[in-house]
Amino acid sequence: MSNTTPPLLELDNIECRYDDQTIFKNLSFAIQTGELACLLGASGCGKTTALRAIAGFEPVYQGVIRLNGNMISAPNQLCPPEKRQIGMVFQDYALFPHQTVFDNVAFGLRSLNKVEKKERVEEYLNVVGLNHLAQRYPHELSGGQQQRVALARALAPRPALILLDEPFSNLDVDLRERLSLEVRDILKGQGMTGLLVTHDQHEAFALGDKIGVMRHGEILQWDTAYNLYHEPVERYVADFIGKGSFIKGQRLGVNQIETELGIVQVKATTQNEIGYTVDVLIRPDDILLDPAYPLLATVKQKAFKGSETLYTLSLPSGAQIFSLFSSHQDYPIGAQIGVRVVAEQLATFPAS
Ligand SMILES: Nc1ncnc2c1ncn2[C@@H]1O[C@H](COP(=O)(O)OP(=O)(O)OP(=O)(O)O)[C@@H](O)[C@H]1O
Secondary structure, three states: OOOOOOOEEEEEEEEEEEEEOOEEEEEEEEOOOEEEEEEEEOOOOOOOHHHHHHHHHOOOOOEEEEEEEEEEEEOEEOOOOOOOOEEEEOOOOOOOOOOOOOHHOOOOOOOOOOOEEEEEEEEEHHHHHOHOOOOOHHHHHOOHHHHHHHHHHHHOOOOOOEEEEEEOOOOOHHHHHHHHHHHHHHHHOOOOEEEEEEOOOHHHHHOOOOOEEEEEEEEEEEEHHHHHHOOOHHHHHHHHHOOOEEEEEEEEEEEEEEEEOEEEEEOOOOOOOOEEHHHHHHHHOEEEEOOOOOOEEEEEEEEEEOEEEEEEEEOOOEEEEEEEEEEEOOOOOEEEEEEOOOOOEEEEEOOO
């Protein structure tokens, strides 16, 4: 999408507070039409507060929030939540327990007549694949089905934006991953723009086109899952996203580092001068098993993951790295195996 397209949602230097506690200052990001974005961060970093400010449940003390170019929040100016054209899906589903699935989805459709309402509810129950359960009550549904009803209810009024607040965290791990991919397909199928907040990176990876990693009310990196994983701009992001470890190296050139794993290619940076020691981020998938390679690593731990096994390997210096090998390549603890780096453009950080 061209940079000149105005974003559907724009947060411009937002500040939110609870009494005298500032949760964030100068929070800025934008979401383009049709994009699914995600705020990812540890508990307490301010994700839900940001979502509530966008929904109109929290005032802003500085900055402006715009939806479709229109100001919806500014200091002392708050467009009411029900007038924002924003749908919400909550962690606890928030379905009305004494209403059927049909009536739950019909909740936001008061402006439609009976026939239109029936058509609209059926359309969105169809979208989430639950038309056959229209007359059930929430307690007669599984957690995944309840969350699909909540999604249908949020989508039925055809909002401009949908906000999802940790929507899968009450579900078991398998279902969580399956449902997040399913919800992504549903939202993409509807051309919907969405913002998810979560502390679960797998959920964020499954759903988000763009992910903002937050810490203490600040977005450290707003990027694709691939870039957050392979090209983190901050050490915190490197640690927070995925598995990995750091090994020491000496800079030979702008994009070459000498390490005990050999000379590795890194992203060009002017961060450190030639000869300086840096920390190189090594992800498990950067390491290849190569029996012919002279560098031997010792197996310290192994965790069977089904199709792959995650090995913790110790290098001659004592530094530890992780590596994912096919589960057919089975090595006992204590075995010595040849390994080498296969990745290019590894990320480096000032030595700790
Ligand atoms: N209503 C409130 N009154 C006062 N402080 C609050 C209120 N809601 C949240 N906070 C505080 O604001 C900070 C940010 O909370 P927020 O819920 O936005 O974080 P979060 O990243 O969504 O965390 P979690 O993942 O645990 O939901 C926390 O320190 C929290 O204790």
